[in-house]
Amino acid sequence: MHKNLLTYINQYSNLPLTSEEEALIEATFQPKKLRKKQYFLQEGDVCKHVGFIVKGAMRQYSVDDKGVEHIVHLYIENYWAGDRESSIMLTPSKYNIDAWEDTEMLIITRAEMMDLMEKIPALVKMIRLMDERNAIANQRRLSSTISNTAEKRYEEFAENHPQFIQRFPQHIIASFLGITKETLSRIRKQAMK
């Protein structure tokens, strides 16, 4: 079960993990299984864990006054799920995170992660790299959201993230793009010609 995680870390850091380090990681990350629709985080709770997804699919979203869900993140295998703001500031989260498919995760608290980072240099390297890529991805998404029409945004997304198009239904993708399912349906119809 932890194998995917170890592989993931090794890919990121190019300093191969020693077997002691591997053992430490396996001892610290706790397996957690979620059935479809189960919550990993609920609005109002403080986000105590971040989770590495070994198998499955999840989504993170807020719910507005009218009860409409606004999806801010989609996750599949090899993604990390969690609300960083809540987890760092120890404030109640504005988001929900739940399983879209049955999901297996490996979870860890912030304190445990800090501790591991002191003992395992490869982890520090991985975190920094992840942060960088994350920052770049966020910048791109923001830029696209501000500058492009809904149509172009969908095209770009479908091009760059075909895995998500396959795993999640259209109304979820629409919400993730910040448009309604009807609009997305019409955009796709147009584009088909």
Add this chain to the structure above:
Amino acid sequence: MHKNLLTYINQYSNLPLTSEEEALIEATFQPKKLRKKQYFLQEGDVCKHVGFIVKGAMRQYSVDDKGVEHIVHLYIENYWAGDRESSIMLTPSKYNIDAWEDTEMLIITRAEMMDLMEKIPALVKMIRLMDERNAIANQRRLSSTISNTAEKRYEEFAENHPQFIQRFPQHIIASFLGITKETLSRIRKQAMK
């Protein structure tokens, strides 16, 4: 001139800088002055420096097919300007960064920064904290862009960033929010009642 930077670092790291460290920082960060409208980075160039703004105001934007500018970042004193993606990946930037007011910066290359970080622990701490806050801010902005109407987005922005409202004209703020200057003008007119 470097004083603001040293203060800034000390605020972030709570490990006070030694005078050797301060000297090293002063020797590495190069002063750079920009007159209003001068470029710090031009689309197509690789972003070689990141700059700490000691005094002034800047903006980062892309230009679309029709020649319309889309502003993705605004900077004032104590902000860092640069295109992280270009700088890390060494790819040509999609953005321009220029001075909106006459500006004084302290600039440093990525390699120099890496080097400093090995010698000055406080810097590592600062960078990690900055990254965290940055990630949180980006998340919030993204969430707001996806979930809120233009009107609410403007309200939130005006509430949380009054300094920017004062420093930049309305059409710049509008572009930053992803709407046209006419729409912003009308939103403000409405809100006045």
Add this chain to the structure above:
DNA sequence: TAGAACCGTTGACATTTGTCAACGGTTTTT
């Protein structure tokens, strides 16, 4: 296996936002 929930689509219409052109007042430049 029957009912419920889910999903994508469509039509009719409302709302939001963009586009284009023009204006007057300011500030900057020459």
Add this chain to the structure above:
DNA sequence: AAAAACCGTTGACAAATGTCAACGGTTCTA
């Protein structure tokens, strides 16, 4: 001092997107 550039506003209209209701087909579930 004159000209140019900049800035915010407004009106008329166009385009994009949202809202609501309904439908048929699928998948899930009791």
